[in-house]
Amino acid sequence: MTEKTRYSDAELDEFRQIIKEKLKKAQKDYEQLRDGLSNSDGNDVTDTSPTFKVLEEGAATLSKEEAGRLAQRQMKFIQHLQAALVRIENKTYGVCRETGKLIPKERLRAVPHATLSIEAKDNR
Numbered sequence: 001m002t003e004k005t006r007y008s009d010a011e012l013d014e015f016r017q018i019i020k021e022k023l024k025k026a027q028k029d030y031e032q033l034r035d036g037l038s039n040s041d042g043n044d045v046t047d048t049s050p051t052f053k054v055l056e057e058g059a060a061t062l063s064k065e066e067a068g069r070l071a072q073r074q075m076k077f078i079q080h081l082q083a084a085l086v087r088i089e090n091k092t093y094g095v096c097r098e099t100g101k102l103i104p105k106e107r108l109r110a111v112p113h114a115t116l117s118i119e120a121k122d123n124r
Contacts, residue, residue, distance in 0.1 A: 004102055007094045011105070016088050019112045023081045026074060033071040037064055080113035096120050 007015070087093040094103050098120040107114055116124075 005095070006091055007102065012088050012091065012093055015093060015108060015112060016085065018109060019081050019084050019088070022112060023078065023085075026078050026081060030071060030074040030078060033067050033074060036067050037071065077113075084113045098123075 084093060094105075094108055095101070096103050096117040096119075097115045099117055101117060101119075103114055103117045107118060
C-alpha cells in the first residue's frame with residue numbers, strides 16, 4: 001500500500017470547518033482586544049475622581065500595553081489560520097513543509113494551522 005501524499009477532500013472539509021470555527025472565535029477575541037485599546041466602551045481614567053487618576057493611569061498604561069501585545073498575537077494567529085485555509089484550497093494542507101509527509105490528524109485538530117510534524121519540530 002502506498003503512503004498517502006495528501007488528505008482527501010472530505011478530510012479537508014473537516015479541517016476547513018475546524019479552522020473556520022477557530023477563526024471566527026479568534027476574530028471576535030481580536031475585536032474585543034482592539035475595542036479595549038481604543039476605549040470604545042467609554043471607561044477610562046477620565047471617568048474617575050482626580051484622587052485616583054495618577055494610580056489608574058499607570059495601571060491603564062500597563063493594561064493597554066498587555067492588550068496591545070495580545071492583540072498582535074491574536075492577529076498573527078488569525079493570519080496563520082487564513083493561510084491554512086489557503087493551503088486547504090491548494091490541497092497542500094496537512095503536509096509537513098520539511099519532511100513532506102502528512103501531519104497526523106490529531107495534531108491538526110489540536111493545532112489546525114500547523115505546518116510542521118512533531119518529527120520535524122523535534123529535529124529543529
